[in-house]
Amino acid sequence: MSETRLPTWTEVTPGGIVREPGSTLRLDKNGWRVEKPVIDPEKCVRCRLCWIYCPDTAILEVEEPYTNSKGRTYKLTYKVDYDRCKGCGICAEECPVDAIEMVPEEVA
Amino acid sequence: MSSAYELRMKNIWSLPRGELFHGGHNLCAGCTAGTIMRHLLKVAGKDTIVVNATGCVEVSTTPYPYTAWGVPWIHLAFENTAAVASGVEAAINALKLKGQLDPEKEVKVIAIGGDGGTFDIGLQALSGMMERGHNVTYIVYDNEGYMNTGIQRSGATPFGAWTTTTPVGRRIRGEWRRKKDIIGIALAHGIPYAAAANPAYPVDMVQKFEKAIQTEGPSLVHVLMACTTGWRFEPRLGIKVSKLAVETGVWINYEIEEGRLRVTTPVPKRKPVREYLKLQGRFAHLRDFEIEIIQEMVDEQVERINKMVGKQVIGPVDYGGDGKKGA
Numbered sequence: 001m002s003e004t005r006l007p008t009w010t011e012v013t014p015g016g017i018v019r020e021p022g023s024t025l026r027l028d029k030n031g032w033r034v035e036k037p038v039i040d041p042e043k044c045v046r047c048r049l050c051w052i053y054c055p056d057t058a059i060l061e062v063e064e065p066y067t068n069s070k071g072r073t074y075k076l077t078y079k080v081d082y083d084r085c086k087g088c089g090i091c092a093e094e095c096p097v098d099a100i101e102m103v104p105e106e107v108a
Numbered sequence: 109m110s111s112a113y114e115l116r117m118k119n120i121w122s123l124p125r126g127e128l129f130h131g132g133h134n135l136c137a138g139c140t141a142g143t144i145m146r147h148l149l150k151v152a153g154k155d156t157i158v159v160n161a162t163g164c165v166e167v168s169t170t171p172y173p174y175t176a177w178g179v180p181w182i183h184l185a186f187e188n189t190a191a192v193a194s195g196v197e198a199a200i201n202a203l204k205l206k207g208q209l210d211p212e213k214e215v216k217v218i219a220i221g222g223d224g225g226t227f228d229i230g231l232q233a234l235s236g237m238m239e240r241g242h243n244v245t246y247i248v249y250d251n252e253g254y255m256n257t258g259i260q261r262s263g264a265t266p267f268g269a270w271t272t273t274t275p276v277g278r279r280i281r282g283e284w285r286r287k288k289d290i291i292g293i294a295l296a297h298g299i300p301y302a303a304a305a306n307p308a309y310p311v312d313m314v315q316k317f318e319k320a321i322q323t324e325g326p327s328l329v330h331v332l333m334a335c336t337t338g339w340r341f342e343p344r345l346g347i348k349v350s351k352l353a354v355e356t357g358v359w360i361n362y363e364i365e366e367g368r369l370r371v372t373t374p375v376p377k378r379k380p381v382r383e384y385l386k387l388q389g390r391f392a393h394l395r396d397f398e399i400e401i402i403q404e405m406v407d408e409q410v411e412r413i414n415k416m417v418g419k420q421v422i423g424p425v426d427y428g429g430d431g432k433k434g435a
Contacts, residue, residue, distance in 0.1 A: 016172060018170065018175040022128075022176065022177070024133050024171070024174045026132070026174070032137055033137075048120050053143055053310070055135060055138070055142025057129075057146065058131055061125055086136075087137060088343035089138070089342075090343070090346055093348060094347050
């Protein structure tokens, strides 16, 4: 998914200027992880703390209604963007209801 | 508190969902610098120019030819961040005077430096910037050492901490000097706003960023950034360690607005510093009497702050149970 080729000398911008903002989004961080966070939407109380604390913008806050087994409907759902996640586990550590579990990555 | 500031960030839900500091950067897993920079740019918005000193954040967020920043950003040497930020601010004013830039347009200039680039190498440029009174917000992310070059000590390394240049042996047992008081140095220049913030208290932190940005003239925000690599703790504990720093009184969240000091996170009962130290490998060598010395230093700092506020905002140490010292 990511283009890792470096620019050649004819393509290098003057002064090494990077013209595309936020271009690190094209880089793939899947290889950094040993464990991956998995959010349980049942247990999650939508407190937003994982989204706040994540250093890698790997927690996504999406407007997707979710009704849990007790019949309570939440407007938001939290998901993990595994291309950004480095598996640090801050989200699982800080989750007040233990809705995030760190699952070991499998060897392909 | 009555103040001239207009705070948009009332609680956690006030933070906008859109990001200007993007993921995919090369900061270590669990590095809280990512959290700090994300929220800084959420507060600052897109009309911002970021001036970044060499340091962890600079090295890891811009692996050429990529950048994690969604705003204009310039990389500088350690020593001239504040000088270039001054120049950027002066250039914006000049363009406004010449009519090449809308005079109503508000362009924020934010200088970001690590503790090495601020406490040690960039101190003279910072002093000059504050002396000349440029309208620049200076953010210090303090990981208490030169972490990206291999954990060397800096002026911000606290007493007792192991680093590669303050090793633990028979003659030396970690850093033997105290941490510099950068906010004290900044206040000596008579700047209108200075604050100490912590990413474990995000609302407090973003409110300080907001105030610093809205301040006319130089402002400084000193942010604690727990470093998983250099402090030797597990990546998942970044926020927990930052929180414990406040709960034990090692770090005090306060702000100084026009000379008035206010503690923004009061701690009625402090935890013993041992709880903060025991999580970190850089303090693993400490013996009981050294922990006692650190506890006394923290007590002293808390007492000083309480005296400045005029009442007890940070409480006494609560050893729990029988009230005996020690674990």
